[in-house]
Amino acid sequence: MWQLVLLKNLLKGPATEAFPFGEATTPAAYRGRVAFDPSACTACRTCQYVCAAGAIHFEERPDGLRFTLWHNSCVFCGMCQHYCVAKAIHLTTDWHLSHEQARKYEMVEEGWVPFRPCLQCGELMLPATPPLMRLAYRGDSKEIEALRHLCPKCRQTRAAGRNS
Amino acid sequence: MSSLSRFAGKSPWLYRINAGSCNGCDVELATTAIIPRYDVERLGCQYCASPKHADIVLITGPLTTRVKDKVLSLYDEIPNPKVTVAIGICPISGGVFRESYTMSRPVDEYIPVDVNVPGCPPRPQAIIEGIAKAIKILESRS
Known part of the structure; x- marks a missing residue:
């Protein structure tokens, strides 16, 4: 019997994921980087209200609204996507968010919703x-x-x- | 000694500081170390128990006021050159604890952070990606 197990293990290859030397597997439902579509947004601001981490911010200007989401305070809970009626916000499977300190404040998702x-x-x-x-x-x-x-x-x- | 330091980037030792973390990121760090599926030791890294042996410092947690002085004295014990990696959104921005009265300001106001790995917690592969970036920085410093 042990020969069978040995053969199986040999055929299966290593259990270790190749990343960072190769591709890593990502589940289809993974909640990663947030994508915002300003053309679908109606600026109801429900996402800002339900955002547990306070990562979403709307700034109202005379000619429109600026949407800002900072990935460095987002907890990727997906509440914004869940509550967005207009389907303007969704979480992608992109998890490559690690960055050097110089880019700390560039980790934002922005959008301009014009009046x-x-x-x-x-x-x-x-x-x-x-x-x-x-x-x-x-x-x-x-x-x-x-x-x-x-x-x-x-x-x-x-x-x-x-x-x- | 200088000829030896050329190889420091090949085998950096990791040291973990828990600055008041909820343990989520620490579990993910343990996952990168002990689960064969992720296995951070492929990069030549190893977790060490003493700050005096460390090359790369991994900080988790939002730096609570109670633990702040201990973290800073521990950080000073780590010899230079060292690379600091902030794991999770708590050390980067304060995370969900940001406005709490028990929190100090984000870690990078006290400690020079080099790499940030956002997530709550970040997945093991993201941590490995961050450590790989830290190794590159360490190679340029040693």
């Missing part, structure tokens, strides 16, 4: 993103697409006018 002018009155506002509209209305229509680019006030006026 857009309302098509009717021109007031700056943040339109709902297509993924969010699909989630809310289960599909796009011309009417919804037109309403999407209006500020809440103009939307209200148009909706009231349509019904009367």
